[in-house]
Amino acid sequence: MFKRISALLLAGAVTMTMAGCGGDGGSGGSAGDGKITMGFSQVGAESGWRTANTKSVQTAAEAAGVTLKFSDAQQKQENQIKAIRSYIQQKVDVIAFSPVVESGWDTVLKEAKNAAIPVILTDRAVDSKDTSLYKTFLGSDFVEEGRKAGKWLTEEFKDTKDPVNIVELQGTTGSAPANDRKAGFAEAIGTDPKFKVIASQTGDFTRAKGKEVMEAFLKANPDIDVLYAHNDDMGLGAIEAIEGAGKVPGKDIKIITIDAVKDGMQALADGKISYIVECSPLLGPQLMDLAAKAVKGESIPARVVTEETTFTQEQAKEALPSRQY
Numbered sequence: 001m002f003k004r005i006s007a008l009l010l011a012g013a014v015t016m017t018m019a020g021c022g023g024d025g026g027s028g029g030s031a032g033d034g035k036i037t038m039g040f041s042q043v044g045a046e047s048g049w050r051t052a053n054t055k056s057v058q059t060a061a062e063a064a065g066v067t068l069k070f071s072d073a074q075q076k077q078e079n080q081i082k083a084i085r086s087y088i089q090q091k092v093d094v095i096a097f098s099p100v101v102e103s104g105w106d107t108v109l110k111e112a113k114n115a116a117i118p119v120i121l122t123d124r125a126v127d128s129k130d131t132s133l134y135k136t137f138l139g140s141d142f143v144e145e146g147r148k149a150g151k152w153l154t155e156e157f158k159d160t161k162d163p164v165n166i167v168e169l170q171g172t173t174g175s176a177p178a179n180d181r182k183a184g185f186a187e188a189i190g191t192d193p194k195f196k197v198i199a200s201q202t203g204d205f206t207r208a209k210g211k212e213v214m215e216a217f218l219k220a221n222p223d224i225d226v227l228y229a230h231n232d233d234m235g236l237g238a239i240e241a242i243e244g245a246g247k248v249p250g251k252d253i254k255i256i257t258i259d260a261v262k263d264g265m266q267a268l269a270d271g272k273i274s275y276i277v278e279c280s281p282l283l284g285p286q287l288m289d290l291a292a293k294a295v296k297g298e299s300i301p302a303r304v305v306t307e308e309t310t311f312t313q314e315q316a317k318e319a320l321p322s323r324q325y
């Protein structure tokens with residue numbers, strides 16, 4: 001399920017002086033020293049993307065003078081709910097989190113709202129009908145990422161008359177990126193019946209699971225033409241399985257992934273991955289700007305879409321030396 005949210009780009013990053021009260025005399029935070037305290041619940045440490053995202057949030061908090069209380073949920077929703085309740089108890093100024101799955105958040109978000117603590121969704125979305133439960137959602141348009149992957153595939157195989165057999169490694173079951181990347185890709189390839197998704201299963205965004213599931217796909221399907229993996233890490237795990245089966249990744253099986261972390265970009269430059277759709281983890285600075293405004297009661301856009309691009313093998317070779325993550 002994906003909500004079409006009118007994407008509002010944050011028009012230019014407004015740098016806020018975090019320390020001290022704003023000109024409006026609004027309080028800068030509960031500590032009384034003008035510093036903001038943020039409670040942040042992170043999904044886990046499942047992928048290279050997540051590691052880069054955590055680093056971006058922690059570095060941006062330090063640069064902005066925000067006191068960060070950080071917790072790693074190890075990809076468990078109950079741990080995120082516990083962390084959010086703990087932040088409410090501690091009376092933090094603002095709560096930010098990346099919901100591991102879309103559903104099941106209304107109760108704890110209502111508790112935050114009743115405690116008058118603003119909540120910011122970062123990276124992933126929730127499917128709560130009550131959008132007053134959070135101030136904004138800062139993150140990628142995952143449906144568009146899936147569309148970009150599908151559009152590249154239709155172009156790559158436009159002259160092929162035979163069926164194109166696709167296997168799909170989905171992200172974490174129930175997560176917004178998995179749901180939306182699947183939907184966007186299906187929409188883009190659905191224009192031509194020659195594209196057939198012959199198997200689709202979660203690899204939980206990890207290399208290990210991606211390898212395990214790809215091994216099973218290869219055993220059950222001798223004629224796979226394409227792998228669509230919802231992130232680089234599962235694609236990299238799948239490459240090990242493909243090579244273990246005596247096939248050539250990028251040649252016998254074209255591989256499309258999403259993220260564009262360094263290891264994925266290296267595999268793209270080496271020709272093992274065929275195309276990568278970027279999903280930027282560098283959300284930290286925008287998150288801190290939005291948090292400062294939310295704490296001061298200033299209005300912020302309901303949706304902030306991160307800007308991102310795509311990479312071919314040639315583009316990866318050029319971009320690799322300057323990649324931040």
Ligand code: GZL
Nearest residue numbers: 046047049050123177205231
């Ligand atoms: C996307 C993010 C996803 C990445 C994966 O914004 O939530 O989770 O694509 C990560 O690599 O595990």
